[in-house]
Amino acid sequence: MKKLIYLDNAATTKTAPEVVEAMLPYFTEHYGNPSTVYSLGGESKKAITEARETIANALGAQTEEIYFTAGGSESDNWALKATAEAYKSKGNHIITTKIEHHAILHTCEWLEKHGYEITYLPVDENGVVKIDELKKAIRPETILISVMFANNEIGTIQPIKEIGEIAHEHGILFHTDAVQAFGQVPINVDEYHIDMLSASGHKLNGPKGIGFLYIRKGVKIRSFIHGGAQERKRRAGTENVPGIVGLGKATERAMATMKERTDKEIELRDYLIDRVLKEIPYTRLNGHRTTRLPNNANFSFQFIEGESLLIMLDMEGICGSSGSACTSGSLDPSHVLMAIGLPHEIAHGSLRLTLNEEITKEDLDFVVENLKRIIDRLRSMSPLYEDFVKKNK
Amino acid sequence: MKKLIYLDNAATTKTAPEVVEAMLPYFTEHYGNPSTVYSLGGESKKAITEARETIANALGAQTEEIYFTAGGSESDNWALKATAEAYKSKGNHIITTKIEHHAILHTCEWLEKHGYEITYLPVDENGVVKIDELKKAIRPETILISVMFANNEIGTIQPIKEIGEIAHEHGILFHTDAVQAFGQVPINVDEYHIDMLSASGHKLNGPKGIGFLYIRKGVKIRSFIHGGAQERKRRAGTENVPGIVGLGKATERAMATMKERTDKEIELRDYLIDRVLKEIPYTRLNGHRTTRLPNNANFSFQFIEGESLLIMLDMEGICGSSGSACTSGSLDPSHVLMAIGLPHEIAHGSLRLTLNEEITKEDLDFVVENLKRIIDRLRSMSPLYEDFVKKNK
Amino acid sequence: MYSEKVMDHFQHPRNVGEIENASGVGTVGNAKCGDIMRMYLDIDDNGVIQDCKFKTFGCGAAVATSSMATELVKGKTIQQALEVTNKAVMEALDGLPPVKVHCSLLAEEAIHAALWDYAEKHGIKIEGLKKPKSDIHEGEEEEGEDY
Ligand SMILES: Cc1ncc(COP(=O)(O)O)c(C=O)c1O
Numbered sequence: 001m002k003k004l005i006y007l008d009n010a011a012t013t014k015t016a017p018e019v020v021e022a023m024l025p026y027f028t029e030h031y032g033n034p035s036t037v038y039s040l041g042g043e044s045k046k047a048i049t050e051a052r053e054t055i056a057n058a059l060g061a062q063t064e065e066i067y068f069t070a071g072g073s074e075s076d077n078w079a080l081k082a083t084a085e086a087y088k089s090k091g092n093h094i095i096t097t098k099i100e101h102h103a104i105l106h107t108c109e110w111l112e113k114h115g116y117e118i119t120y121l122p123v124d125e126n127g128v129v130k131i132d133e134l135k136k137a138i139r140p141e142t143i144l145i146s147v148m149f150a151n152n153e154i155g156t157i158q159p160i161k162e163i164g165e166i167a168h169e170h171g172i173l174f175h176t177d178a179v180q181a182f183g184q185v186p187i188n189v190d191e192y193h194i195d196m197l198s199a200s201g202h203k204l205n206g207p208k209g210i211g212f213l214y215i216r217k218g219v220k221i222r223s224f225i226h227g228g229a230q231e232r233k234r235r236a237g238t239e240n241v242p243g244i245v246g247l248g249k250a251t252e253r254a255m256a257t258m259k260e261r262t263d264k265e266i267e268l269r270d271y272l273i274d275r276v277l278k279e280i281p282y283t284r285l286n287g288h289r290t291t292r293l294p295n296n297a298n299f300s301f302q303f304i305e306g307e308s309l310l311i312m313l314d315m316e317g318i319c320g321s322s323g324s325a326c327t328s329g330s331l332d333p334s335h336v337l338m339a340i341g342l343p344h345e346i347a348h349g350s351l352r353l354t355l356n357e358e359i360t361k362e363d364l365d366f367v368v369e370n371l372k373r374i375i376d377r378l379r380s381m382s383p384l385y386e387d388f389v390k391k392n393k
Numbered sequence: 394m395k396k397l398i399y400l401d402n403a404a405t406t407k408t409a410p411e412v413v414e415a416m417l418p419y420f421t422e423h424y425g426n427p428s429t430v431y432s433l434g435g436e437s438k439k440a441i442t443e444a445r446e447t448i449a450n451a452l453g454a455q456t457e458e459i460y461f462t463a464g465g466s467e468s469d470n471w472a473l474k475a476t477a478e479a480y481k482s483k484g485n486h487i488i489t490t491k492i493e494h495h496a497i498l499h500t501c502e503w504l505e506k507h508g509y510e511i512t513y514l515p516v517d518e519n520g521v522v523k524i525d526e527l528k529k530a531i532r533p534e535t536i537l538i539s540v541m542f543a544n545n546e547i548g549t550i551q552p553i554k555e556i557g558e559i560a561h562e563h564g565i566l567f568h569t570d571a572v573q574a575f576g577q578v579p580i581n582v583d584e585y586h587i588d589m590l591s592a593s594g595h596k597l598n599g600p601k602g603i604g605f606l607y608i609r610k611g612v613k614i615r616s617f618i619h620g621g622a623q624e625r626k627r628r629a630g631t632e633n634v635p636g637i638v639g640l641g642k643a644t645e646r647a648m649a650t651m652k653e654r655t656d657k658e659i660e661l662r663d664y665l666i667d668r669v670l671k672e673i674p675y676t677r678l679n680g681h682r683t684t685r686l687p688n689n690a691n692f693s694f695q696f697i698e699g700e701s702l703l704i705m706l707d708m709e710g711i712c713g714s715s716g717s718a719c720t721s722g723s724l725d726p727s728h729v730l731m732a733i734g735l736p737h738e739i740a741h742g743s744l745r746l747t748l749n750e751e752i753t754k755e756d757l758d759f760v761v762e763n764l765k766r767i768i769d770r771l772r773s774m775s776p777l778y779e780d781f782v783k784k785n786k
Numbered sequence: 787m788y789s790e791k792v793m794d795h796f797q798h799p800r801n802v803g804e805i806e807n808a809s810g811v812g813t814v815g816n817a818k819c820g821d822i823m824r825m826y827l828d829i830d831d832n833g834v835i836q837d838c839k840f841k842t843f844g845c846g847a848a849v850a851t852s853s854m855a856t857e858l859v860k861g862k863t864i865q866q867a868l869e870v871t872n873k874a875v876m877e878a879l880d881g882l883p884p885v886k887v888h889c890s891l892l893a894e895e896a897i898h899a900a901l902w903d904y905a906e907k908h909g910i911k912i913e914g915l916k917k918p919k920s921d922i923h924e925g926e927e928e929e930g931e932d933y
């Protein structure tokens with residue numbers, strides 16, 4: 001079998017072997033329900049408490065402010081719908097951005113159908129939220145600002161501290177979707193004035209199907225999944241103990257290796273960006289040149305289409321993505337690339353490559369060589385390229 | 394260490410080793426996001442399709458009618474909230490029972506706050522829903538009937554076929570919470586006229602944090618978790634591939650062994666019930682004598698309190714439960730035992746013992762001997778027993 | 787879930803039983819959870835508690851707090867016994883889980899009820915002792931939020 005070069009770590013990551021190792025005893029040995037009286041359940045309860053502590057520490061939060069969910073999407077849905085419900089008497093206006101993940105955007109559309117008004121802030125050409133637009137959007141009835149920490153497609157990191165301060169000054173709750181940022185960049189909920197924060201295990205070498213919502217003490221959010229008294233009565237459902245243990249381990253790991261890992265990733269990312277921009281003509285980098293996730297590179301190659309490119313890369317054992325993996329069920333061009341002002345046909349030819357700690361310079365050399373060849377080939381097949389060449393002759 | 398006799402399988406089960414085995418490759422090898430173009434994602438996609446087929450076959454359903462969730466609570470919340478939303482123009486009345494799990498009851502309370510009317514059907518002294526009350530409760534604006542397949546505390550199996558037929562005749566949607574029944578009793582969604590059915594992996598030796606909602610083709614349910622286009626755009630969130638594979642395997646296993654396993658469990662359950670009722674005075678069996686889950690026994694011992702009993706049993710390595718594990722955070726006596734008409738103090742002294750395939754007759758002999766001793770001891774400490782003895786001297 | 791001290795008093799409860807012709811008997815019920823505790827006191831002519839026994843229908847915490855409470859009041863004068871609050875009992879047990887704080891109130895109330903019974907039988911008034919409630923309502927702090 002060919003070597004696999006997995007460059008789609010923003011879609012999902014490999015679960016780290018030590019994370020799986022940590023989970024295993026909770027399937028067949030300490031399988032007790034943590035909400036029980038007997039000692040078998042005590043083991044599970046202890047494990048959950050430890051995971052909660054690890055995560056709280058990673059954010060500068062308190063242990064009882066971490067609530068486990070089934071992933072980033074549930075956390076986002078919960079944060080928005082259940083604060084909207086709890087603060088209805090205060091107002092019905094929510095501010096978010098045009099480049100959020102669909103878990104936020106589609107939830108906002110749902111809220112619009114249920115009597116809420118949403119402002120979708122524009123971003124600049126680098127994907128950075130326009131702070132002056134945020135300030136203008138605030139009204140007396142604004143109850144929530146939700147801005148993602150870092151974008152999943154183009155990797156741009158938002159000025160979260162500034163946004164948090166603005167929200168705080170106005171007494172408005174601030175939620176951030178940190179699904180891409182948690183474990184990749186340092187986050188402190190107090191320093192950034194974050195009231196709620198979503199994260200998902202499988203983005204940081206943890207298991208799929210587990211995530212959390214940080215909820216600052218005092219925030220009057222309602223339940224989203226009603227039922228049993230788990231998670232201090234705020235999120236029902238028998239606790240996914242192995243998943244929670246795995247998420248705790250993944251967080252511990254990500255925090256311990258963050259500096260070293262991301263330093264290396266930034267170096268390799270920049271190497272990749274430099275080579276691609278220099279060696280492949282009619283190419284642009286999407287997202288901010290420096291204020292971006294350590295592992296994210298996103299290019300648009302003029303005159304070609306993303307899916308064809310992905311399939312050809314796959315034949316060489318290279319996994320990448322074109323827009324967000326979650327939306328590949330849809331054929332619309334990425335709303336994020338539209339929001340940064342790319343024309344339709346250029347957005348179509350985009351490629352996201354997201355690194356992990358195992359990727360080497362040699363891997364990236366292999367990728368660049370193949371990219372050059374494949375893009376040449378696709379362009380030679382492209383009527384758009386033909387028109388362009390004719391026009392510029 | 395003392396041998397553990399785990400008799401709380403209604404709370405959660407041990408994940409079967411072959412289920413864990415089946416899941417493992419999907420953590421570190423086939424970890425690709427199933428919604429992607431490249432071949433690594435294809436492996437995950439195939440595995441999900443297979444699990445969906447296995448489950449659909451188990452219910453006599455079609456593959457595309459199975460939607461994966463994070464567990465029974467999410468399935469219940471989804472089924473109720475999102476059909477209520479979708480059928481609002483038809484009516485605002487929902488019928489359920491007094492003995493549902495909190496995932497249904499608390500969701501109904503939430504719906505009541507949002508403009509819906511709920512009828513909570515009473516049950517008879519065995520915990521069986523009163524069919525004539527159901528018929529009387531139906532109104533033109535009734536949009537949904539939700540009755541659990543089998544009760545999690547007292548094990549009573551409901552006349553689901555009859556209820557399904559009534560719902561069907563009236564053109565009302567029928568949902569059943571089969572979290573306890575799936576894998577324990579044969580279910581056919583067509584024969585029983587079931588339109589929606591909730592189940593949870595960890596109740597049938599599958600993993601925690603995964604479940605499904607069966608939704609009959611044509612039911613206009615909305616999404617509950619909004620976001621990406623997963624699960625045919627009905628349930629957002631990166632698929633929990635290992636969890637789904639585990640649930641598939643657990644279903645396969647439960648279906649293959651059902652007859653043999655439950656025959657054995659019924660025999661042992663009846664042995665346990667007979668001995669306890671015969672050898673421990675002032676004791677009653679809760680739930681229907683025969684129409685009950687193969688692995689469920691639920692007793693009330695007069696004059697004693699359940700928690701003390703559980704702790705003393707735990708010291709002997711016996712795990713049981715008093716009421717539903719999910720609600721042990723609450724101090725209210727079980728709403729199910731209240732609904733079958735038990736007085737407060739008798740409901741307090743209840744013990745649920747739920748078997749699994751590994752339990753032997755010798756285990757149960759050990760349990761009965763200890764029960765006799767512990768109950769004697771607790772009664773000797775009980776002021777209620779003192780009063781009773783004095784009054785009857 | 788419980789501390790070692792709680793488990794010890796639960797497994798080996800001190801002073802379980804009845805006192806024939808006790809000087810004072812008090813039975814209290816906990817409306818919150820339906821549990822019941824009965825306390826027997828044997829008080830000598832000097833107002834010193836010579837013996838104390840209990841019976842409890844309740845959870846592990848209720849049994850352990852009853853047991854500890856009997857230990858704490860034994861040998862004390864009536865006035866000293868009044869100072870055995872639920873807090874004192876909890877501290878002596880190295881604490882209780884938050885949902886179990888109300889159980890310790892049973893013990894405090896049971897002592898008070900037994901003393902009240904003693905006072906009535908002997909036609910005396912005990913300084914600082916109020917007529918015991920038959921039900922205990924107030925108790926642990928609950929999360930007042932509505933989820
Ligand atoms: C009947 C019933 N419904 C729903 C649930 C909730 O399932 P889960 O805890 O997997 O969310 C349970 C189990 O706790 C149950 O027994």
Ligand SMILES: Cc1ncc(COP(=O)(O)O)c(C=O)c1O
Pocket residue numbers: 010011070071072073074076101103148150151152177178179180200201202211326629630631632
């Ligand atoms: C920014 C962002 N938010 C939310 C999500 C949803 O997370 P999950 O798929 O774990 O539900 C994702 C990933 O798909 C994401 O990248």
Ligand code: FES
Pocket residue numbers: 331
């Ligand atoms: S031509 Fe196939 S998706 Fe556009």
Ligand code: FES
Pocket residue numbers: 724816819820821844845846847848886888889892
């Ligand atoms: S005395 Fe009732 S729960 Fe403890």
